[in-house]
Amino acid sequence: MFRAVFQSFDDAAQGAAGPGRLAALRTELRRHGFNGFIIPRADEHQGEYVPANAERLAWLTGFTGSAGLAVVLEDRAAIFVDGRYVLQAPQQVDETAFTVVPLAETTPEAWLRAHLPAGARLGYDPWLHATASVRRFTKAAEAAGGRLEPVSHNPLDAVWSDRPQPPTGRIRVQPESLAGESAATRLARLRDSLVNEKLDALLISDPHNMAWLFNIRGADVPHTPLALGYALVPREGRPALFLDGRKLTAEAGAALAGVADVAPPAALEERLQQAAAGGARIRLDQTTAAAALSTIVHAAGGVADVGEDPLTLMKARKNxxxxxxxxxxxxxxxxxxxxxxxxxxxxxxxxxxxxxxxxxxxxxxxxxxxxxxxxxxxxxxxxxxxxxxxxxxxxxxxxxxxxxxxxxxxxxxxxxxxxxxxxxxxxxxxxxxxxxxxxxxxxxxxxxxxxxxxxxxxxxxxxxxxxxxxxxxxxxxxxxxxxxxxxxxxxxxxxxxxxxxxxxxxxxxxxxxxxxxxxxxxxxxxxxxxxxxxxxxxxxxxxxxxxxxxxxxxxxxxxxxxxxxxxxxxxxxxxxxxxxxxxxxxxxxxxxxxxxxxxxxxxxxxxxx
Incomplete structure (x- = not known):
């Protein structure tokens, strides 16, 4: 009589595989001269719900909660969880491989200061960490006598042999009859905010904000109608969305064409460099913008203004x-x-x-x-x-x-x-x-x-x-x-x-x-x-x-x-x-x-x- 369609009861936790996967990751780290690596439960947008190809923490440890972080060193590994998961994590993780550490007791930074060997190279993926977290881990590594270094390619991905492909969920229009406001009107409000804050552009890294601004909904992550991607909105000129074009329905493509350009994700770096050239001030969201984006802006001669995305508060105030x-x-x-x-x-x-x-x-x-x-x-x-x-x-x-x-x-x-x-x-x-x-x-x-x-x-x-x-x-x-x-x-x-x-x-x-x-x-x-x-x-x-x-x-x-x-x-x-x-x-x-x-x-x- 009853059945579930939108949720599964399969046990996604594979904690028993943790020791073998941990050993493979350590081998890959040694191959590149690293003594440790940080694995957040995050994708490039710091989302709560992430696509299957970004579930790196779950694949490595078996922990399937929506928040957590692991640190892997040569002789020990720990996974840090908040109060919601202090009972769940030990049930899912092989504790012979990973020590489960409640955040209320010890932070990852404090743990690193205590356990990172002097002279160690601790790696991180700059696309999976916001700038503030990179600063914290840098200080912790230096306090222990080591150093934090970005990797050009995530070593965990190299040992994840059956990693799923990126999602291509269909994008559809959220009609104005439900949104209560057109995308053009919302863009005008955003530009007023950019003028007031003396910003030359906003790089939207939060897919929720992109969905709200352009009145679109997607299907790239479980249970939240998001299309993963970025948008660049200059104070003057036409915005651009960086999305896989295969996601667009004809209706969504036509609606977006009226207010913005759509470009492939691979074009983001070049367009961001162009926008940042000449000392332009680009707002990057302090919560969801990857540290890699700040690096791109700085390298192009721009100013990475890391702060609040003004869309976040606009979106919160429902009309x-x-x-x-x-x-x-x-x-x-x-x-x-x-x-x-x-x-x-x-x-x-x-x-x-x-x-x-x-x-x-x-x-x-x-x-x-x-x-x-x-x-x-x-x-x-x-x-x-x-x-x-x-x-x-x-x-x-x-x-x-x-x-x-x-x-x-x-x-x-x-x-x-x-x-x-x-x-x-x-x-x-x-x-x-x-x-x-x-x-x-x-x-x-x-x-x-x-x-x-x-x-x-x-x-x-x-x-x-x-x-x-x-x-x-x-x-x-x-x-x-x-x-x-x-x-x-x-x-x-x-x-x-x-x-x-x-x-x-x-x-x-x-x-x-x-x-x-x-x-x-x-x-x-x-x-x-x-x-x-x-x-x-x-x-x-x-x-x-x-x-x-x-x-x-x-x-x-x-x-x-x-x-x-x-x-x-x-x-x-x-x-x-x-x-x-x-x-x-x-x-x-x-x-x-x-x-x-x-x-x-x-x-x-x-x-x-």
């Missing part, structure tokens, strides 16, 4: 059309999720449901909308202890039955009018007091963020602690950010906005973010409650400065069986009841069967303390 599209996408998606929750509520307690069954069922309900483009990331489907693995990905090897306790499912969808991301934690059987206490504390943190009112200029870091206070009061916490930015039929993880300790960008109207506090009891269960929010202006009588707040976009029931009403304040209880009343009112017309509508009424009933 009214994009926000309307997001609301429509969430209404459609909420009905699909509700249908899933009703199915799960009946099937799971009877037994026989596995984590993969749940993923397949939810994707099927979304596909039945007939407008699902893709999932926005591989669904996290965690039964019992697997729910405590923050970025757990179920495979045929790990697929667990759903038993009594708690089940966590974190998923999202890509629709042409919006991107969704939602997490629900579901009780299977009767939850115990500890489960209810922890769930309610997470819910209180979620409500605190959802109801926050704050002055313009407030950073996400200032909101982050709102979500943690109810957990801190019990001596608890969670090791991930409270919220990330979300794109408009683009990446489910979009910057620069975020709600986390590292969120140093002011929140502005139109920004979409997630609200997802959690709690994870290792070896037992995990809890996360996630809705998406959009920042909006708030009119407060008597306010002395402009104020902002959030509108909740996500619509789906929160499991009331896990709520301990006595822990909620009157205001928190009122929010929960009002949210469920809205869910019931807005989703009921989208549910086809009487059984589904009746279940929704029961799942969203008002509760009292």
């Amino acid at each position: 009214t059309v994009e926000i309307a599209g997001s609301r429509a996408a969430h209404l459609r998606d909420g009905a699909a999720v509700t249908r899933f929750l009703r199915w799960f509520d009946g099937a799971a307690p009877a037994g026989g449901v596995t984590e993969i069954d749940a993923v397949s069922a939810l994707e099927t309900f979304r596909r039945e909308t007939n407008v699902l483009e893709d999932v926005s990331f591989p669904t996290i489907s965690g039964a019992g202890p697997n729910g405590a693995v923050v970025h757990y990905r179920v495979t045929t090897a790990t697929n667990a039955p759903v038993g009594e306790g708690m089940f966590l499912i974190d998923s999202g969808a890509q629709y042409a009018d919006g991107t969704t991301d939602i997490t629900r934690t579901i009780a299977v059987g009767e939850p115990d007091a500890e489960m209810r206490d922890r769930f309610t504390r997470v819910l209180r943190g979620h409500i605190a963020v959802a109801t926050a009112v704050f002055p313009r200029g407030t950073w996400g870091a200032q909101i982050d602690s709102f979500a943690r206070r109810p957990l801190w009061e019990a001596g608890l916490d969670f090791d991930h950010g409270t919220g990330h930015g979300v794109g408009s039929f683009l990446s489910v993880h979009e910057g620069p906005q975020r709600i986390s300790r590292l969120g140093n960008v002011a929140l502005e109207p139109g920004m979409i973010l997630s609200n997802e506090p959690g709690y994870y009891k290792a070896g037992a269960w995990g809890i996360r409650i996630e809705n998406l929010l959009v920042v909006e202006e708030r009119d407060i009588p008597g306010a002395e400065r402009p104020m902002l707040g959030f509108e909740t976009l996500t619509l789906a029931p929160i499991d009331l069986r896990l709520v301990e009403p006595s822990l909620l304040s009157d205001a928190e209880l009122a929010w929960l009841n009002a949210y469920h009343a809205r869910v019931r009112e807005e989703l009921t017309p989208s549910l086809a069967s009487e059984e589904e509508r009746a279940w929704l009424v029961e799942a969203t009933q008002a509760i009292v303390a």
